[in-house]
Amino acid sequence: xxxxxxxxxxxxxxxxxxxxxxxxxxxxxxxxxxxxxxxxxxxxxxxxxxxxxxxxxxxxxxxxxxxxxxxxxxxxxxxxxxxxxxxxxxxxxxxxxxxxxxxxxxxxxxxxxxxxxxxxxxxxxxxxxxxxxxxxxxxxxxxxxxxxxxxxxxxxxxxxxxxxxxxxxxxxxxxxxxxxxxxxxxxxxxxxxxxxxxxxxxxxxxxxxxxx
Amino acid sequence: xxxxxxxxxxxxxxxxxxxxxxxxxxxxxxxxxxxxxxxxxxxxxxxxxxxxxxxxxxxxxxxxxxxxxxxxxxxxxxxxxxxxxxxxxxxxxxxxxxxxxxxxxxxxxxxxxxxxxxxxxxxxxxxxxxxxxxxxxxxxxxxxxxxxxxxxxxxxxxxxxxxxxxxxxxxxxxxxxxxxxxxxxxxxxxxxxxxxxxxxxxxxxxxxxxxxxxxxxxxxxxxxxxxxxxxxxxxxxxxxxxxxxxxxxxxxxxxxxxxxxxxxxxxxxxxxxxxxxxxxxxxxxxxxxxxxxxxxxxxxxxxxxxxxxxxxxxxxxxxxxxxxxxxxxxxxxxxxxxxxxxxxxxxxxxxxxxxxxxxxxxxxxxxxxxxxxxxxxxxxxxxxxxxxxxxxxxxxxxxxxxxxxxxxxxxxxxxxxxxxxxxxxxxxxxxxxxxxxxxxxxxxxxxxxxxxxxxxxxxxxxxxxxxxx
Numbered sequence: 190x191x192x193x194x195x196x197x198x199x200x201x202x203x204x205x206x207x208x209x210x211x212x213x214x215x216x217x218x219x220x221x222x223x224x225x226x227x228x229x230x231x232x233x234x235x236x237x238x239x240x241x242x243x244x245x246x247x248x249x250x251x252x253x254x255x256x257x258x259x260x261x262x263x264x265x266x267x268x269x270x271x272x273x274x275x276x277x278x279x280x281x282x283x284x285x286x287x288x289x290x291x292x293x294x295x296x297x298x299x300x301x302x303x304x305x306x307x308x309x310x311x312x313x314x315x316x317x318x319x320x321x322x323x324x325x326x327x328x329x330x331x332x333x334x335x336x337x338x339x340x341x342x343x344x345x346x347x348x349x350x351x352x353x354x355x356x357x358x359x360x361x362x363x364x365x366x367x368x369x370x371x372x373x374x375x376x377x378x379x380x381x382x383x384x385x386x387x388x389x390x391x392x393x394x395x396x397x398x399x400x401x
Numbered sequence: 402x403x404x405x406x407x408x409x410x411x412x413x414x415x416x417x418x419x420x421x422x423x424x425x426x427x428x429x430x431x432x433x434x435x436x437x438x439x440x441x442x443x444x445x446x447x448x449x450x451x452x453x454x455x456x457x458x459x460x461x462x463x464x465x466x467x468x469x470x471x472x473x474x475x476x477x478x479x480x481x482x483x484x485x486x487x488x489x490x491x492x493x494x495x496x497x498x499x500x501x502x503x504x505x506x507x508x509x510x511x512x513x514x515x516x517x518x519x520x521x522x523x524x525x526x527x528x529x530x531x532x533x534x535x536x537x538x539x540x541x542x543x544x545x546x547x548x549x550x551x552x553x554x555x556x557x558x559x560x561x562x563x564x565x566x567x568x569x570x571x572x573x574x575x576x577x578x579x580x581x582x583x584x585x586x587x588x589x590x591x592x593x594x595x596x597x598x599x600x601x602x603x604x605x606x607x608x609x610x611x612x613x614x615x616x617x618x619x620x621x622x623x624x625x626x627x628x629x630x631x632x633x634x635x636x637x638x639x640x641x642x643x644x645x646x647x648x649x650x651x652x653x654x655x656x657x658x659x660x661x662x663x664x665x666x667x668x669x670x671x672x673x674x675x676x677x678x679x680x681x682x683x684x685x686x687x688x689x690x691x692x693x694x695x696x697x698x699x700x701x702x703x704x705x706x707x708x709x710x711x712x713x714x715x716x717x718x719x720x721x722x723x724x725x726x727x728x729x730x731x732x733x734x735x736x737x738x739x740x741x742x743x744x745x746x747x748x749x750x751x752x753x754x755x756x757x758x759x760x761x762x763x764x765x766x767x768x769x770x771x772x773x774x775x776x777x778x779x780x781x782x783x784x785x786x787x788x789x790x791x792x793x794x795x796x797x798x799x800x801x802x803x804x805x806x807x808x809x810x811x812x813x814x815x816x817x818x819x820x821x822x823x824x825x826x827x828x829x830x831x832x833x834x835x836x837x838x839x840x841x842x843x844x845x846x847x848x849x850x851x852x853x854x855x856x857x858x859x860x861x862x863x864x865x866x867x868x869x870x
Contacts, residue, residue, distance in 0.1 A: 374847065400850070
């Protein structure tokens with residue numbers, strides 16, 4: 190009798206151990222491997238404590254210059270300092286070396302790829318899949334669901350961190366990304382809201398208040 | 402010792418038709434006493450009845466579309482050396498036997514390659530992949546191997562007794578003896594080598610000469626062969642000239658593949674790699690187009706070298722049709738295969754950065770991939786440049802935006818608030834790029850943080866130069 194119960198609870202424990210099942214318990218963190226964002230208040234509230242690794246994070250921003258890049262900079266800087274490659278794909282402006290260096294980026298491990306929209310998605314997939322890039326950051330304004338799905342698979346296979354920047358207009362669209370953040374501005378402060386996140390209960394409160 | 406002999410019956414043909422894939426019936430010409438005769442023909446030409454020894458006119462009458470080309474002995478020599486380079490991966494002692502055979506000592510390599518059958522299969526399949534018709538035989542004596550390669554393809558005889566028994570069964574015409582000696586012996590009624598081996602030596606010497614007897618000794622292993630060992634050269638240069646001018650990059654791919662494969666063979670022989678090479682396309686009137694192909698790290702794989710060269714070639718617009726293509730590589734550095742930790746999990750495709758870099762460059766072009774470097778200049782436009790970054794950088798004191806606009810734009814509407822500034826930037830009077838600006842960090846109506854400037858002493862005419870993204 191006791192043995193049967195013990196075996197049943199053992200089976201249950203095995204089932205609950207599955208990474209796809211999230212249990213709301215204080216002592217157990219969900220098994221999402223993540224890269225610290227460098228923003229403490231954001232880390233504590235994201236599953237795994239940062240940018241999910243081997244997955245696509247989508248950053249939807251309303252305008253240039255709200256701090257959308259500041260959001261990812263600490264994580265990218267940390268990667269380059271560990272001598273892992275970070276790739277910028279189709280940036281909308283010229284990334285400015287002095288500011289990147291001031292943010293702690295080791296420029297030797299930062300690469301920039303200029304490409305048209307289809308080539309950009311292709312390059313991003315290649316980089317993610319290769320397995321030799323720490324993070325791949327792409328500005329892909331008109332990427333569709335299927336291409337995003339391909340990026341998600343490529344990121345999983347290459348265990349790389351993918352970050353896609355798009356306009357906030359796409360917030361209402363469906364997306365296969367593991368994490369979707371929206372960067373917006375009101376009352377002279379920038380707010381980061383979570384639109385979707387694997388392994389996290391949705392909250393209505395903004396995750397982070399920047400530049401206030 | 403075990404000497405393997407490789408004979409390439411189609412070598413002269415391949416060498417002469419190196420520039421273009423043989424399309425349709427083709428034949429090779431050789432000069433015989435000022436008369437040009439067909440030396441060999443491909444299957445299609447033979448189907449029309451073209452045979453060895455016919456005159457060009459006779460062959461043309463049988464097959465009007467026949468493409469004929471003279472023998473190119475220099476090209477044959479080069480092709481044989483190229484094959485020697487490829488064979489060098491199987492043996493440390495490779496020797497050329499012009500015009501169309503190679504000898505290599507494989508006795509010492511048998512253990513490495515798990516025995517003769519596997520070694521022979523690797524040699525054969527490698528040569529088949531390169532499209533070289535060949536026959537092969539191996540015996541302890543180099544000259545005997547040479548004889549058997551022509552008469553008994555695939556034969557391997559490890560012991561002396563077997564060699565002598567097999568030789569005895571050969572007819573005199575197959576023995577490799579000089580033609581005059583064979584004729585003399587035929588006249589005496591001898592047909593097989595067996596008969597000759599039984600003859601007393603002084604008699605034989607009197608009849609067929611010292612050279613003939615010496616040859617008989619060599620094939621039986623009673624005299625030693627002197628075989629100069631082939632040495633891989635320290636650089637690579639090979640040229641293929643075309644009969645007609647080739648227009649556009651597409652027809653150049655066939656000779657290009659030959660060149661890159663020859664290079665890869667040499668690299669395999671030298672256990673080296675190549676990091677940069679030059680393709681030269683010669684046009685009429687001594688003009689030439691040079692295409693430099695450089696790689697992030699030394700490479701040696703034939704297919705990858707070809708792909709790299711091909712993408713560069715296709716990207717180049719040729720000013721005129723090409724008459725010849727040349728591949729030149731001066732430096733053949735040591736090749737180091739990428740080192741991986743045995744226990745490190747392979748991520749994704751498991752590529753290393755140089756490989757990915759090349760793949761991206763091949764599709765997007767060299768200009769698409771860049772790195773950033775900090776330049777010690779006060780003018781914001783010049784402080785960031787594409788180039789090779791160094792480990793240490795010196796930074797400006799003020800805060801700088803992550804995005805810089807390619808050129809400053811007038812700002813509409815005016816900023817809602819000034820957050821910091823001004824920072825006076827005044828520089829460049831010495832090189833004509835004179836700059837005098839007051840930079841501010843400002844906030845726009847939409848809440849964006851921007852880097853904007855005003856000409857000193859004014860409060861109007863905001864110019865947007867960057868975003869604090």
